[in-house]
Amino acid sequence: NLCHDTVVNMGREKKKGERGEATTYYSRTQAMRKLQISMPEFRRLCILKGIHPQEPKHKRKVNKGSSVYKTYYYRKDIQWLAHEPLLKNGREFKIFLKKLKKALDKEDAVKTASLEEHRPRYTLDHIVKERYPSFVDALRDIDDALTLIFLYASIASKKVKSVVVHNCKRLAMEFMHYIISSRSLRKVFLSIKGIYYQVEIEGQTISWLTPYQFPQRIPRDVDFRVMGTFVEFYSTLLGFINYRLYHSLNLRYPPQISGLSIPPESTDTPSLLVDPNDLEWDRSEHRDLLESLSHSLVRVMDSSAEIEVEDEDIPVDLDPEEQEQRDQAKKQQEELERFKHLFEGCRFFISRETPRESLTFVIRSFGGEVSWDCTTSVGATYGESDETITHQIMDRPEQKHSFLTRVYVQPQWVYDSVNFHRLLPHGNYAPGAVLPPHLSPFVSEKEGDYVTPDKAAILEAFGEEEEKEDLESTSVLLEEKTPEEDIQIMDEDEEDIAPPLKKRKTEDIKIPVGTVTPGGGENEADAQLTSAEVEAKEQREEKKLAVMMMTRKRKKLYDRIMRVKNKKAARVKVLQQRRRAYEARLRT
Numbered sequence: 001n002l003c004h005d006t007v008v009n010m011g012r013e014k015k016k017g018e019r020g021e022a023t024t025y026y027s028r029t030q031a032m033r034k035l036q037i038s039m040p041e042f043r044r045l046c047i048l049k050g051i052h053p054q055e056p057k058h059k060r061k062v063n064k065g066s067s068v069y070k071t072y073y074y075r076k077d078i079q080w081l082a083h084e085p086l087l088k089n090g091r092e093f094k095i096f097l098k099k100l101k102k103a104l105d106k107e108d109a110v111k112t113a114s115l116e117e118h119r120p121r122y123t124l125d126h127i128v129k130e131r132y133p134s135f136v137d138a139l140r141d142i143d144d145a146l147t148l149i150f151l152y153a154s155i156a157s158k159k160v161k162s163v164v165v166h167n168c169k170r171l172a173m174e175f176m177h178y179i180i181s182s183r184s185l186r187k188v189f190l191s192i193k194g195i196y197y198q199v200e201i202e203g204q205t206i207s208w209l210t211p212y213q214f215p216q217r218i219p220r221d222v223d224f225r226v227m228g229t230f231v232e233f234y235s236t237l238l239g240f241i242n243y244r245l246y247h248s249l250n251l252r253y254p255p256q257i258s259g260l261s262i263p264p265e266s267t268d269t270p271s272l273l274v275d276p277n278d279l280e281w282d283r284s285e286h287r288d289l290l291e292s293l294s295h296s297l298v299r300v301m302d303s304s305a306e307i308e309v310e311d312e313d314i315p316v317d318l319d320p321e322e323q324e325q326r327d328q329a330k331k332q333q334e335e336l337e338r339f340k341h342l343f344e345g346c347r348f349f350i351s352r353e354t355p356r357e358s359l360t361f362v363i364r365s366f367g368g369e370v371s372w373d374c375t376t377s378v379g380a381t382y383g384e385s386d387e388t389i390t391h392q393i394m395d396r397p398e399q400k401h402s403f404l405t406r407v408y409v410q411p412q413w414v415y416d417s418v419n420f421h422r423l424l425p426h427g428n429y430a431p432g433a434v435l436p437p438h439l440s441p442f443v444s445e446k447e448g449d450y451v452t453p454d455k456a457a458i459l460e461a462f463g464e465e466e467e468k469e470d471l472e473s474t475s476v477l478l479e480e481k482t483p484e485e486d487i488q489i490m491d492e493d494e495e496d497i498a499p500p501l502k503k504r505k506t507e508d509i510k511i512p513v514g515t516v517t518p519g520g521g522e523n524e525a526d527a528q529l530t531s532a533e534v535e536a537k538e539q540r541e542e543k544k545l546a547v548m549m550m551t552r553k554r555k556k557l558y559d560r561i562m563r564v565k566n567k568k569a570a571r572v573k574v575l576q577q578r579r580r581a582y583e584a585r586l587r588t
Helices: 002-010 028-035 039-049 075-081 085-105 109-117 125-131 135-140 143-153 162-182 224-248 285-292 320-340 356-364 412-419 453-480 483-492 523-548 552-587
Strands: 025-027 072-074 185-190 195-201 204-210 347-350 369-372 391-393 407-409
Touching: 025 028, 025 075, 028 039, 028 072, 028 075, 039 075, 039 085, 039 125, 039 224, 072 075, 085 109, 125 224, 135 204, 135 224, 143 162, 143 204, 143 224, 162 224, 162 285, 162 356, 185 356, 185 412, 347 356, 356 369, 356 412
Parallel strands: 347 369, 347 391, 391 407
Antiparallel strands: 025 072, 185 195, 195 204
8 A cells, every 4th residue: 555655745756858958948840830831821820920830959868869960949949829810810811812813713703892892801910019128129120120111111022012111211311311411321331232321219229231222133042021021020120110209300100391282181190000002192203202301301390399408517516527528428419410510501513324313312311412303203403503502522533514613423422421530531532532541431441450551541631630620720729819818728737848957857858969069079969869769678577577577367368468569460461561562553
């Protein structure tokens, strides 16, 4: 009896694969069998819900001792998918297809029309809210979405429906209009793949890639069904983001161009319930003007808007470090505001051979005005003969007729000016001139890194300009001061500005080599050079002593740091040698 009670209390003995890591995962076949869906449906559901395959640590334990390769998913993720409303919508759509096929076979027009009218529909709004609880989370994950949306906006293939292309083009156009209105563009780079843009929205840095406006060769090994699922989800996500961004600037959504007459009934349409493509006024002139990016948008007059008040410097007792941080942040904010108005007051005319959409987007994002020939595209605001034009962008070696009141530059001047945060000299970008290298703004050189001679020359020129500006500002301040103020300053800081000669140390007085002092000769100069060498030698000895006194752990860390520095220095030396060899070949 005792043995029987012990066996009963122990319970049923578990077999292999019923506990431990084997119960944590489902194979893909098991997951599809549990959800009762096919492979394409399972793949689509995982993409929409953001569920990825997992790699178990011990595959043989999970697979009951077998070494056959399988794709695994977490069991809890599959159980979570079992309650997804899209599964019910998919089953309803299968039933609808069966009924529709039967009605078509019977040639029942009434039944077919009734079924088409009651076609089951679904939305992905709940999935977007579920995956991105806050707006900042959605902004952090929008890089890939923008890249794919801009790709589909310029694609032309029979494998992609025209409705999807138009929808992606509308969403991309709305996002670009927001960037123009908010002045959020920060960096631009022209690469072989396309044009890289970087913007800053609500403290989040967003980068994406836009293809050039060229005919594309569609590869055969791309599964457009998988990409279509991503596009469907990203379109819903970007629609929510555009709606939120437009309302943050008090812009009307769907976007409307200021000064264009629109039927009054269309202005009160709910933003998320009505598709802008279905509006009658958005099909012809209005959509073409929106896609041109050359017109401003209508703003909503908000009576509860706060009145902007200029920040005044309130005297507050702060620590020196806090005051320095505050001054630095204020200086950075002033530089950013100046950068946002880089092309303010400039009027550009774009020739037909240049990338119109990209140039319009970049120039208007920094306050400039853009136009082009009215025969090229819709949306031109002024003609080529306008005398107020300051810059004309062209990509031809020479111009038949030219105006003396404007500057002719190549398109790269616009992008380089944005990346260097200032208007560059026009001489290097004249039509027909050999352009300087287009440097990537996404690469920031640290101490010890290799800097190309072209970028070093540009940075050196900028440094000289900043020094001149500082000298001019100080000279203006000195000119504005009265003699009484100068005398008062001298009286207050007499000891700091002009100390007596007796208190000055002879070590601080530097005597050039070769000069003869009264009663001395060149011995003092030799003594000074010797003292400098002695000081450098003492510093080297102190450094060696400090390294010798390190613990073993810190010594290993120091050696690792020095190896990295030496490796970087060797790499820089190799690049410099290659550059010198390249310049020597050019001279010969």
